[in-house]
Amino acid sequence: MSLFQSNMARYVNLSESEQGLLAEFEQHSQPAVKNQLLWRPRTKIGELFILQSGWACSHRSTSDGDQQVIELLLPGDIIGIREFTFMRHVSEASMITRGTIQPFHHESIVDLIAASTPLTIALFANISRQEALLTERMLISLHRDARSRLLHFVIETYLRLDKIQEIDLASFVFPVSQRLLGNILGLSPVHINRVLKSLEQDGVLKKFHSHIEVYNAKQMFDEAEFESDYMSDDMNGLTEGLARLQQ
Incomplete structure (x- = not known):
């Protein structure tokens, strides 16, 4: 089972035929290079992408030329799923690292919805959890100091990676x-640098070029005041309803 299929299977039990439907989306993967632009803002929606390996992000440029990242996308994610009902892209997307992507036409989502109720629910779950990540980051940015915000994001990213494939909190990939x-x-590079230095000096964590080492997990979680409810995969009884539907 690919990372994309595993990501969808977090929410529903996939039958062999549903796994086959998802596998059809991953027949023609392509290599992607670091900083590769996947689309520009205001271009017509056409291809979306399954991120099979590597990291990517969607972002928008402000009027003064600064870049604001909207989403950090990890292996198994669908790049652009939040915009597939729009006529044109409202953001742009690019690769953070080199990786592998699988392009597919956005109208294929309609075929997937028509073919399977469980896959439709999984898509809704995927989109709603992406929205939950954005909402949480907005709230954290409004109510936390820089150190807490950074620690919160590190924990969130670790937990997202751990859902894809079990990893060690003591040292994990972080090519950001x-x-x-x-x-x-929403912080300056200078501010980020100061926070990272203070975390290293206090023995909490150290950021290297492409990974993070955590030295004091308890302090990290305590300072971040991290609550993981918004990252839950629980479906509030929908899985039971789907099981009855499939009987």
Whole structure:
């Protein structure tokens, strides 16, 4: 089962035929290079992408030329799913690292919805959890200091990665530059640098070029005041309803 299929299977039990439907989306993968632009704002919606490996992000440019990152996208995610009902893209998307992507026409989502109720529910679950990530980041940005915001984002990213494939909190991949981290959190690179230095000096964590090492997980979680409810995969009884539907 691919990471994309595993991501969808977090929410519903997939039959063999449904796994086959998803597999049809991943027949023609392409290599992608670091910083590769996937689409520009205001271009007509056409292809969306399954991120099979590597990291990507969607972002918008402000009137003064700054870049604001909207989403950090990890392996197994669908790049552009939030915009597939629009006529034109309202953001742009690019690769953070090199990786592998699978393009598919956005109208294929309609075929998937028509073919399977469980896959439709999984798509809704996927989109709603992406929205939950954005909402949480907005609230954290409004009510937390820079150190807490950064720690919260590190924990969130670790938990997202751990849902894809079990990883070690003590050391995990994190190929996000200080500039990009600032664009995600709404902080300057200088401010990000100061916070990272203080976290290293206090023995909490250290950020390297492409990974993070955590030295004091308890302090990290305590300072972040992290509550993971918004990241839950629980479906509030929908899985039971789907089981009855499939009987």
